[in-house]
Amino acid sequence: MRGQVQGELSRYGLDWSGQLADFLDVYLGEGMRAVWRPGQSSIEWEGKAVDLPQLAARKRKIKHESLFFIPAQRVLALRDGWPRPFTDYTPGDPFAVREYSEKLRVLVEQEFGAAGDLFPRERRLKSEFRDLLQKNVFSNFHLRVDKVRSQKRLVLGPGGAVGNIPYMVWSAGQREFVPLLLGFYWLMPPTKISTRAEIEWVVLEELEMGLHPRAISVVVLLVLELVARGYRVCLSTHSPQVLDAIWALKHLRENHASPQALLKIFEAPNTPPMQRLATSAMQKTVKVYYFNRETGVTADISNLDPSAEGQAEAGWGGLSEFSGRANEAVARAVANVDREGQQ
Amino acid sequence: MTFKEAVEQTPSLESSWRDGLGALRAEDKPHIKAEDTRRLCGSADVDGALQPSDPSANRWDFAIGHQHTNRKDVFIYWVETHTGSDNQIKVVLKKLDWLKAWLRRDGQRLDKFDRDMIWVSSGHTLFTKGSAQVKTLAQKGLIYSGATLRIPNKRRL
Numbered sequence: 001m002r003g004q005v006q007g008e009l010s011r012y013g014l015d016w017s018g019q020l021a022d023f024l025d026v027y028l029g030e031g032m033r034a035v036w037r038p039g040q041s042s043i044e045w046e047g048k049a050v051d052l053p054q055l056a057a058r059k060r061k062i063k064h065e066s067l068f069f070i071p072a073q074r075v076l077a078l079r080d081g082w083p084r085p086f087t088d089y090t091p092g093d094p095f096a097v098r099e100y101s102e103k104l105r106v107l108v109e110q111e112f113g114a115a116g117d118l119f120p121r122e123r124r125l126k127s128e129f130r131d132l133l134q135k136n137v138f139s140n141f142h143l144r145v146d147k148v149r150s151q152k153r154l155v156l157g158p159g160g161a162v163g164n165i166p167y168m169v170w171s172a173g174q175r176e177f178v179p180l181l182l183g184f185y186w187l188m189p190p191t192k193i194s195t196r197a198e199i200e201w202v203v204l205e206e207l208e209m210g211l212h213p214r215a216i217s218v219v220v221l222l223v224l225e226l227v228a229r230g231y232r233v234c235l236s237t238h239s240p241q242v243l244d245a246i247w248a249l250k251h252l253r254e255n256h257a258s259p260q261a262l263l264k265i266f267e268a269p270n271t272p273p274m275q276r277l278a279t280s281a282m283q284k285t286v287k288v289y290y291f292n293r294e295t296g297v298t299a300d301i302s303n304l305d306p307s308a309e310g311q312a313e314a315g316w317g318g319l320s321e322f323s324g325r326a327n328e329a330v331a332r333a334v335a336n337v338d339r340e341g342q343q
Numbered sequence: 344m345t346f347k348e349a350v351e352q353t354p355s356l357e358s359s360w361r362d363g364l365g366a367l368r369a370e371d372k373p374h375i376k377a378e379d380t381r382r383l384c385g386s387a388d389v390d391g392a393l394q395p396s397d398p399s400a401n402r403w404d405f406a407i408g409h410q411h412t413n414r415k416d417v418f419i420y421w422v423e424t425h426t427g428s429d430n431q432i433k434v435v436l437k438k439l440d441w442l443k444a445w446l447r448r449d450g451q452r453l454d455k456f457d458r459d460m461i462w463v464s465s466g467h468t469l470f471t472k473g474s475a476q477v478k479t480l481a482q483k484g485l486i487y488s489g490a491t492l493r494i495p496n497k498r499r500l
Binding site: 240244247251305306307309314315316320321323324326327328330331332334335336337339 | 446454455457458459460464469470471472473477478480481482483484485486487488489490491
């Protein structure tokens, strides 16, 4: 937080008078002042204490942020099928949602304002991704800009101009995925330079929300594309499928598997661009951390070893525990059903 | 009947009972961790004992008796230590079939005890808890425990 957040809040007329509690309410959302307990709470960055009250009071404006945040509430970024501007929200709404929404609005209005398909679209994502998304998310529908009495909106429709489906009729998965797709568009400009130069980190909250497992698979592959392009990506997830992918990536790397082996997991075509993506992804470092709600302590569970001593790692932070218990219950029932003397 | 008596009254296992984990091969012992070893009721090397009479069969490895704090009767862990990989599933399932048939035919005294049948991986663990392979094994009555079988004092199920 180098002043960009404060600069944006000020630009939209939000005034926290240099007070940390008020700042937390406008930045994290109404009521979130409670997360900071003076005298008890502290933040460290690379071993050094961070003075949060001083940071919140900072007036210095920095134009660019180095982090792109895709919030869990991204579905709220579209209303009636069009991205909402920053000022459309209440002051108590989290900054990350307002900012993300505003970025999508500018993207759609500046880059896709005219008629035409937003998806599929030439030079937006690799053709392999477009095919995978057509099959697993859009069911061969096109995402396009439509106008109803001068009001622009995003609709889904077949190849022709007829039969458009408005936002409220989309499936839950499509409503969740479109704001995410626009975020990927923002991060992957159709230019020679394949990233936003000022962005180092991408934070993606709960990529799996509302999506079918096949769609989750494509999104995880898109995340690997971000990584291959040079972004550092931080994910939060409640999906064992995402950890399955990370677990497989680790073991494929350790066992010197081919890039094709990784692509097979995602049912992705074995084309040269995808091979390059997989090769790059397999060279990257992946770390997995589990946040224990009861203790408030974070544990490194990067090995994801199902037979690890600690339950946090063995149960993948709780994500595979249910499956484990279900398997054991069934196995016990079967093992004992026909034994001698069983009632 | 105690676990020891049941082993000693089972054909081919008469002299196989050992105290604690004594019947296990040295390389298998690190894979078994009992919370309280004093609760172990002994073990039997099924594979070794049945080898002379059934040399070509896919024999099961061993049995471990355990007295849990929340159970009246002794519980038997039937354990197979084997490489944990896809291409070994068929082999281990054949061993499971052999064990079930042997329990019905010759091991009736041991068949009366409540039990788990467990595949402990002797190398890297290559199945995740939610994998289809582990579910396939569960449907056959087999628990895949990974590289370590932990025996708690109190059973959860």
